[in-house]
Amino acid sequence: MVNDCMLEMRNISKEFTGVKALENVNFKVGRGEIHCLIGENGAGKSTLMKVLSGVYPYGTYSGDIVFEGQVQQFHKISDSVKAGIVIIYQELALFPDLTVYENIFVGNEVRRGSIIDWNRTITQAKQMLDKVGLNVNPDTLIKDLGVGKQQLVEIAKALSKNVKLLILDEPTAALNENDSENLLNLLRELKKQGITCIMISHKLKEVISIADKATVIRDGRTICTLDAAKGEISESVIIKHMVGREIDDIYPKRTNQTFGANVLELRNWSAYDAQLGRQVLKNVNLHVRKGEIVGIAGLMGSGRTELALSLFGNAKNYKVQGELIFDGQPRSFKHTSEAIRAGLAYVTEDRKGDGLFLAQDIKQNVTAANLKGVSAKGVINGNEEIKIANDYKESLYIKAPSVEQIVGNLSGGNQQKVSLGKWLFVGPKLLILDEPTRGIDVGAKFEIYTIMNKLIASGMSIIMISSELGEVLGMSDRVYVMAEGEIKGELPISEASQEKIMELATQ
Structure with a gap:
């Protein structure tokens, strides 16, 4: 009491x-x-x-x-x-x-x-x-x-x-x-x-x-x-x-859901972490179609982030095996730059540690992954950088006085939108979102979900890794459930439930 x-x-x-x-x-x-x-x-x-x-x-x-x-x-x-x-x-x-x-x-x-x-x-x-x-x-x-x-x-x-x-x-x-x-x-x-x-x-x-x-x-x-x-x-x-207003449904609905050909296909994809001395991914088979949001669910340590890192240029230097087919072509990305050029982008779960330059401003962060897009002959065009950053500030609802605001001084939700803008500027075909709404409020979540729907409507594809089962169920078209580095099940969203996901995640 x-x-x-x-x-x-x-x-x-x-x-x-x-x-x-x-x-x-x-x-x-x-x-x-x-x-x-x-x-x-x-x-x-x-x-x-x-x-x-x-x-x-x-x-x-x-x-x-x-x-x-x-x-x-x-x-x-x-x-x-x-x-x-x-x-x-x-x-x-x-x-x-x-x-x-x-x-x-x-x-x-x-x-x-x-x-x-x-x-x-x-x-x-x-x-x-x-x-x-x-x-x-x-x-x-x-x-x-x-x-x-x-x-x-x-x-x-x-x-x-x-x-x-x-x-x-x-x-x-x-x-x-x-x-x-x-x-x-x-x-x-x-x-x-x-x-x-x-x-x-x-x-x-x-x-x-x-x-x-x-x-x-x-x-x-x-x-x-x-x-x-x-x-x-x-x-x-x-x-x-x-x-200051009512939000009837935090997960905005999409209309005209049609899916194209596979953008990504993994066949018997495995990864060994030599530093940890263990297998982190085992014979993963999955596919993502154009215009689709695929949810990846699982408990902590299930291999979800390891899967993302192994795809996005293998920054952890895992020993990988299996086939990766991206945009219809067998690929092997040796570096993140190769993945980016091919049309793959990854928004990390740790935006402060890995995703952003906190001491730099919004415009510098937005253009960081694609400096060629704002430069000529190795010289950055400052006016073009400001214009592009302002476009993303408006389209992603980034709340800040200007694009010269230091990112470290922004709220968590606005930092996440800057991180999203940074990777959208590279023009990806497939966007991997790792815990896209971690630590942000319900209003900002709604805005992130709305942005995701707009991206899907434009023909992009999204892999969404999330620990929030409500988010997985509310935003995904299909769900893969991982445990111990393996895919334990695939569920169309019409058949998915929190109980089914947890049952598979704890196998």
Whole structure:
């Protein structure tokens, strides 16, 4: 039960070079509750949490933070941590070349006197890993873990501190449905132990499932706080407050669905990862027709991303076998540039790490994969680059003041649209989308889906890899289900269901 108010943020305002990110935001969280903070990308959710945690220090915003009855002045992150506030950001803050146990206790070392006690560190790391349900050796290097497992290490790291208020920014964005449910159960267990949670999430089913209360922020302002006990938290109500309008169906329907000849065909396609010392793909047979969206479903580690990488120029240098027929011709792409020239493009699941140049602006990112398209004799035509970037800014609904906006300062949804624009500019025949809506809000998802439908209508083909089964079912024409590097089944969308997909994914 919620006993009293643990946190109150009063009239918080924050500006960035004349742009008001937050305007008189009021936000209250009761002790022992799970409080979801929701809103479209760019609404101000993460900014508000960065104010709370001291990333944006006292003096750089107006308003008051009242935590456990005391007005706080957090000048740096360590100040909020000392008070018992721990935040896990959407951008993971892990050291890839350190072990899991070193990452869990970095800055919070287990010591015996002035010496780090490594035995106790490893023992306590195992305990934290058990709490988050992550079965990995604490000696494992972070860079050898997938994005989803890295997220769980972040949560274990947070739990290793004396947490009173745990803030999670899109904690399940990189997780499949089973792992997401395990995490939600973990949060419920932490609630029983007296830990208060604020969770930012775009997954409305999660919000409905777990939230005691949910506060909606739109355009930097508080819109409302909904109370589950009063029956106020529902998908339609949340969407209406988030986007300022009603969206009847998040998956826009397509008309005139006709498919052409095969754009891609794989026959007994296998891949061996020499670095990991194991087979990552085994005798994959699939095809994609012109004008078709083919969904690839499966649990984390099933081989979906490995399949995409093996097709797109084999950047991981897998030892591949089998036949790849693209646009009617047997092909063997030795490098990503060969795949691009042939008409294949890949939008990675990790847009921040692999997909974008965060320190560069929109126009530089949009043209990065096809500089020849904006240059002559090795010299970039700046006016042409701006024109093309503006065309994509408009057609992809990228919300930014101009195409000279630094991409790292954009919301997740707008970054994803820039990543999409980058690959559309190469003029692909087949577009591979790996987790295309990970970590973006319902309004931006609808826009991405609308764009996908337009691309299909223009004759493009799409492979969509997704951990969200609703997305797979809502957007695909056919679904392949993978497990342990193999295709376990192919389902026409008329016969597909969440139950059938999960049954195949767990074979």
